[in-house]
Amino acid sequence: MTAKPSPARAENDLVARIDAALPQTQCTRCGYPDCLAYARAIAAGAAGINQCPPGGAEGVARLAAITGQAPQPLSTEHGLEGPRSVAFIDEAWCIGCTLCIKACPTDAIVGANKMMHTVVEPYCTGCELCVPVCPVDCIELESASGSSTGWSAWSAPLAQQARERYAQHRVRMPSQDAQDPASGAMDAIETGANNQNNQPHTMPSSSDLAAASAQDPAARKAAIAAVMKRARQRREQGSH
Template sequence: MSERNEAPLADQIDALLPQTQCRKCGYQGCRPYAEAICNGEADIDQCPPGGDHGIQLLADLLNVPAKPLNPAFGITRPLQVAVIDEAACIGCTKCLPPCPTDAILGASKQMHTVIAALCTGCELCIAPCPVNCISMVASANTEWTTANADQSRQRHQAKNRRQAKAEAEKSERLNRQKQLLAKLNKGKTAV
């Protein structure tokens, strides 16, 4: 039995997805989409970045007939990357949180830029930009590879871990503050 066949089905499906985390499938990323396919809640024809090739891979894995991409979820396009018009960028940082792979560098009130080699072309940074300084251009890469998908998955998982840690730390700080306030209020009522 191959290593792929030993992995849980959701892992096998996720391994076939492009890991752009674009949400065009209707789910919050590639892993949730893989789980939805595994649970029979989503069809194999919902991933525009994966296109016909991705649908065929999923069909082969699941032993179901391939079908064309459902146009309700978009169309397959050549690879693109985000580019920021740095002269127009106001440094608002609204493009940073939606980037699934932290491919955008910048700080508040500073110019931002995209690291093209890390950009998945998801387009999630475009809508939040208040000055419309982000556009999509053809990627220098002619093909999204398994190595690109693996890198994207790792960066996305690292971002999620970092965000979860930050949320846990924030929650812990708030709890400590509440406990301190409760002690202070208790001390005031005792006087």
């Protein structure tokens, strides 16, 4: 007689099956820090199966089949189904702050401090995490799948590649500096955004931004929005 798996093993197996059905963009739009965390939340009954915009309607159907839940519409609160996108950096405007490099979950952005960065397209999942951290608004997203959306725009090999690169990224991630929470993050953002590529500039680390956000998320959002607005104005002035 075959022994039944323990509850803990059964839950781990369920988490693995759910995680395998997610596109592994690591975009956080589901409300969780990564796909595995979302899979665990679904398995624990703490999250719905309809919170993954990159997976789209087919993704919801896959999760419904795995969990035994009834299919349901994608939650618009978490985003809309769309094509697979790829990020591109306007290198003429890049100030080399490295914030996008730190934000990328698959290490698809390469570059060095105070030097322009570029996106390695095959590794980009279109997660959009690099867009809001760019202080000069030089990152744009373009469709990489035409009219195909959701899982139709993805494939198992792409998801596996993203999963593996995210795992490698986590291993290489530097430890977060818990000292000096504010660390002048807001001033550093504006300083970096107002400088030209060939001028010295100081940008905050990802831990500085996280700390500033924890202290006052609204102030951080407003500061970044103001910097991005000025960057757009400078672009428009330069094009005339």
